[in-house]
Amino acid sequence: MIKRIVFALPLLLNKLVKRTNWYKNQQLDKTNYPDNDWYRNHLERNYDVVNVGSSSGVYDFDYTGLDVKAFNWALQPQSLEYSFKVLKTYFSILKRKGIVIIPFSPFSGLSVTGKWAATAYDKYFTILDETMLDDYEAVRRRNLYPLLAHPKTALKRLLKDEPRITSSRNCNKCTTAQDFENDSQRWMKIWQNQFHIPDLDAPMSEENKLGAASRKKLLMEMIDFCLVRDLRPVLVLAPAHPSLSSKFTKKFRENYIYSFIRDANPHKALFLDYLDDSRFLDDKDFDNSFFLSVEGARKFTKIVLEDCSQQ
Known part of the structure; x- marks a missing residue:
């Protein structure tokens, strides 16, 4: 009897852990992905x-209020590799000539391989096939048995959930000019440390050249994938708050953004550049120096769709 209790207790605790907000907050909203269950409903x-x-x-x-059927499959964070895996899994929901928006940030041309924790990919467990997941067994184990994978945190959240x-x-969120300036400096420090770029105007390092080459190849494959299936890939460089966009010099933009787009886009898929767009100079358009606010996102999404329809 005691042995049965000893063996059953971890399973019971694991089941309770999976009911916590802590565990649920790590799971993706499956209603945002048209799998078989979605199609049935x-x-x-x-x-x-x-x-x-x-x-x-x-x-x-943000497609709210627009006369368009759309999905936002972006995730925080999401590598270009996994963006492609999500697209390959669910692209069939799109109509002929449907638009596939591939957003870029100033450092999107550089590889993030090895810069994220392995657990960053655990969230894909419920939406991607096991053949698409790196180290699937480890991902499966962490998803099904969170108590064993993260015992201290799991027990802590059983006692006090989030x-x-x-x-x-x-x-x-930023509210003052100084907030935006401080936030822009924070982002620049993060990126420069992450990619080892002490001088934005210096030539790209050999490490970053190798990373950029693999990203170019991947983006080319992604564009080809869309074109073969009669979809419209659109590359989009979103607006940044002036406190941030002003820090990207002309030389940096050429070395890290525009040369990357040119090399990875021989088919000349539509490229829309809004980085310095004068329609996004108001603080209310931004949550911080890098992210648009809800109001800004709705305004921006409408502009992007209008520009796509005109070209």
Whole structure:
């Protein structure tokens, strides 16, 4: 009897852990991905547009109120590799000539391989096939048995749970000019440390050249994937608050952004550059120096779709 209790207790605790907000906050909203369950509950087909992308894609695209059928598949964070995997899994929801928005930030041309924790990919467990997940067994184990994977945190959250996250917008918001300036400096420090770039105007390092080459190849494959399936890939460089965009020099932009786009886009898919767009100079358009506010995102999304329809 005691042995049975000893063996059953961890399973019971694990089951309780999976009911916590802490565990649920790590899971993706499956209603945002048209899998078999989604199709059983929705008659919609032939979607107009989807976007992939990382953090900026989460904040910068909002299709609310627009006469368009769309999905925002950006995640925070999401590598270009996993953006492509999500697209390959769910692209069939799009109509012929449907738009695939591929957002870029100033450092999107550089590889993030090895710069994120392995657990960053655990969230894809419920939406991607196991053949697409790196180290699938480890991902599966962490998802199914959170108590074993994170015993201290799991037990802590059983005793005191965290609030349920109901929105992907969880950044610290800027309210003053100094807030925006401090935030822009923070972002620049993060990126320069992450990619080892002490001087923005210096030639790209050999390490970053190798990373950029692999990213170019991946983006080319992504564009080809869309074109072969009669979809419209659109590359988008979103607006940044002036406190941030002003820090990207002409030389940096050529070395890290524009040369990358040219080399990775021989088919000349539409490229829309809004980095310094004069329609986004008001602080109210931004949550911080890098992310658009809800109001700014809706305004921006409308502009992007209008520009896509005119070209």
